[in-house]
Amino acid sequence: MSEKIRKAIAALQRGELIIVQDDQSRENEGDLVGLATVASPAKINQALSIGRGVLCAPMTADRVQALDLPEMVQHNSEKFGTQFTVAVDHVATTTGVSANDRAQTLRALANLSAKATDFDRPGHIFPLIAATGGLKERQGHTEAAVALAELAGVPPVAYIIEILREDGKMARQEDLAKLAKDQGLEYISIQDIQDYIEREEGVELTAGPRVTLPTRYGQFFLTDFIATGQEREPDLLLESYQPTETVPLVRVHSECATGDLFGSKRCECGPQLEAALSQIEQEGGAVVYLRQEGRGIGLHDKLKAYLLQENGYDTVEANLALGHQADERDYERAALMLKQAGLTKIRLLTNNLDKVAALRAYGIDVVDRVPLEVGQANENTAYLQTKAEKLGQVFTRYQI
Numbered sequence: 028m029s030e031k032i033r034k035a036i037a038a039l040q041r042g043e044l045i046i047v048q049d050d051q052s053r054e055n056e057g058d059l060v061g062l063a064t065v066a067s068p069a070k071i072n073q074a075l076s077i078g079r080g081v082l083c084a085p086m087t088a089d090r091v092q093a094l095d096l097p098e099m100v101q102h103n104s105e106k107f108g109t110q111f112t113v114a115v116d117h118v119a120t121t122t123g124v125s126a127n128d129r130a131q132t133l134r135a136l137a138n139l140s141a142k143a144t145d146f147d148r149p150g151h152i153f154p155l156i157a158a159t160g161g162l163k164e165r166q167g168h169t170e171a172a173v174a175l176a177e178l179a180g181v182p183p184v185a186y187i188i189e190i191l192r193e194d195g196k197m198a199r200q201e202d203l204a205k206l207a208k209d210q211g212l213e214y215i216s217i218q219d220i221q222d223y224i225e226r227e228e229g230v231e232l233t234a235g236p237r238v239t240l241p242t243r244y245g246q247f248f249l250t251d252f253i254a255t256g257q258e259r260e261p262d263l264l265l266e267s268y269q270p271t272e273t274v275p276l277v278r279v280h281s282e283c284a285t286g287d288l289f290g291s292k293r294c295e296c297g298p299q300l301e302a303a304l305s306q307i308e309q310e311g312g313a314v315v316y317l318r319q320e321g322r323g324i325g326l327h328d329k330l331k332a333y334l335l336q337e338n339g340y341d342t343v344e345a346n347l348a349l350g351h352q353a354d355e356r357d358y359e360r361a362a363l364m365l366k367q368a369g370l371t372k373i374r375l376l377t378n379n380l381d382k383v384a385a386l387r388a389y390g391i392d393v394v395d396r397v398p399l400e401v402g403q404a405n406e407n408t409a410y411l412q413t414k415a416e417k418l419g420q421v422f423t424r425y426q427i
Contacts, residue, residue: 031352032223035213036179042067044074045213046190046203047171047220056189057203058168059212062176063137063184071133071186072126077210080189082129083111083153084136085169087183091156094136095143098156107167109155116150123151137184157183162221171217174224200328204350214350222357231255232262232363240265244301245308252364263316264364265304271311274394278303278376279315279361279386284326293333294410295402302401303376313370315361322346323355341413354418358382362389378420398423 035045042065048057059078061070063086075082096112103110116123117132132152135141157173158165172185190198190206198206207214235251246268251261280303286296303314321329324346332345343353365371365386374395375383383393400422403411414420 031213031215031355032178032219035215036175038213039175040065040179040181042070043212044070045215046207047168047175047187048200048203048214048216049168049171050166050217055199056197057199057206058172058187058189060168060172060175061186062179062181063133063186064176064181066130066133066137066186068126068130071130074186074188075126077190077206078188079191081153082151082186082188083155083169084133085155085157085172085185085187086136087173088156088159090136090182090184091154093143094141094146094154096154108165109167109169112154112156114149114151114153115146116152118145118147123147133184133186137182139182152186155187162217162224166217166221168217171220174220178220178224200331200349204348207350225254226357226359230359230363232360232367234367235261242304242308244304245269247304247308247314250368252360252367254360260318262318262360262364264368265307265314265316266368267308267311267313269308269311273311274372274374275370276307276310276312276376276397277315277365277370277373278307278313278399279317279358279382281317281319281322281356284320285329292404292406293336294407295404298402299399302399306376312373313365313368315364317356317358317361319356322353323357324349324351341417342410343413343417354381358385359389362386362391365391378414378422380419380421 038045039062044059044061046057047060059074061074063084091112099111099113115132116128117135120128120131122128129152135145136154155169157170162170162174168187172187173183176183176185190203192198192202203214232252232254237248237250240247240249248266250264252264253261280300283294283296285291286294287300290297307314320326328349331349335345335348336342340348346353372392372394374397375386375393376397376399377383378399383396387393411422415422
């Protein structure tokens with residue numbers, strides 16, 4: 028995930044456009060985003076040609092105040108609370124409409140030496156005011172674009188334009204993924220930006236109550252962990268009642284609703300969780316249950332990936348076709364949870380060498396990797412083969 032955002036930031040710094048998608052439960056749209064400080068006529072023309080929405084200039088409230096830009100209306104009734112100021116053109120432009128004029132206005136908005144008197148009002152560029160709390164306060168394209176400008180190390184002014192399909196309807200995820208591929212554009216989501224910032228700032232986890240949980244596998248202690256400032260279901264830690272005099276056995280398991288709850292044979296996740304709980308109850312240790320469904324792409328997109336797999340894609344190709352990485356999971360939270368539980372030296376129950384490396388990078392001493400080869404079925408043999416060939420997972424007992 029971090030690499031994905033770094034590539035997007037590098038593209039922005041080069042003056043290129045990227046695609047940023049918001050949450051499907053919000054506007055569910057994609058915007059082209061560029062940095063105002065390096066806006067060029069060619070890129071503005073590209074944005075207008077393939078975006079075809081309204082060209083706006085997100086900026087911080089401090090920047091708006093410095094340029095003395097009043098809000099467009101006194102009583103804002105816009106559905107998502109987007110704060111427009113009066114539209115502007117730089118005084119040196121002609122009509123203000125051409126790609127050259129718009130690029131000039133955008134660069135001037137990002138020029139920290141520019142004054143309020145350098146802009147005519149009204150004009151053809153629509154400044155937007157980002158929420159003071161940024162993405163923690165409001166998860167809109169305005170805040171995302173300003174956050175990207177700040178991450179890129181330039182003045183906090185960007186430009187955005189909504190992306191429409193050729194039929195005039197809003198472009199959704201499949202359309203955006205295709206556009207990104209056809210135009211060679213980096214494609215990220217607002218959630219990706221939030222996750223990146225959270226990791227850069229350092230995740231803070233708050234542990235909930237520690238309760239007893241009798242299960243069909245045995246007795247466990249259960250604790251939930253919530254990341255500060257995040258609205259998502261908590262991650263979970265199940266610790267065995269059984270004390271251990273050896274290095275504890277740990278399973279770090281990413282949520283899989285289809286496998287864990289419904290017994291899907293598309294994967295081996297359900298049998299892995301069951302085997303891990305049974306083995307850890309006997310030997311002592313813990314299960315870390317992370318809410319990162321579908322190797323981090325979410326349940327909705329995982330089902331889309333399933334549909335692609337039914338049409339000839341393997342699991343990696345399906346993720347990539349949807350604009351995701353092959354595996355978008357991160358294990359920093361798992362490491363923090365283990366540290367809070369005092370489990371800093373572990374034997375890890377996994378077939379995934381990347382998971383071992385990630386936990387070690389976050390300060391967990393993984394002294395041994397214990398295979399977890401269960402759940403093979405006719406329906407998931409190709410899936411397991413792809414994991415072995417493309418995701419570097421190690422299998423010794425499976426017939427694949």
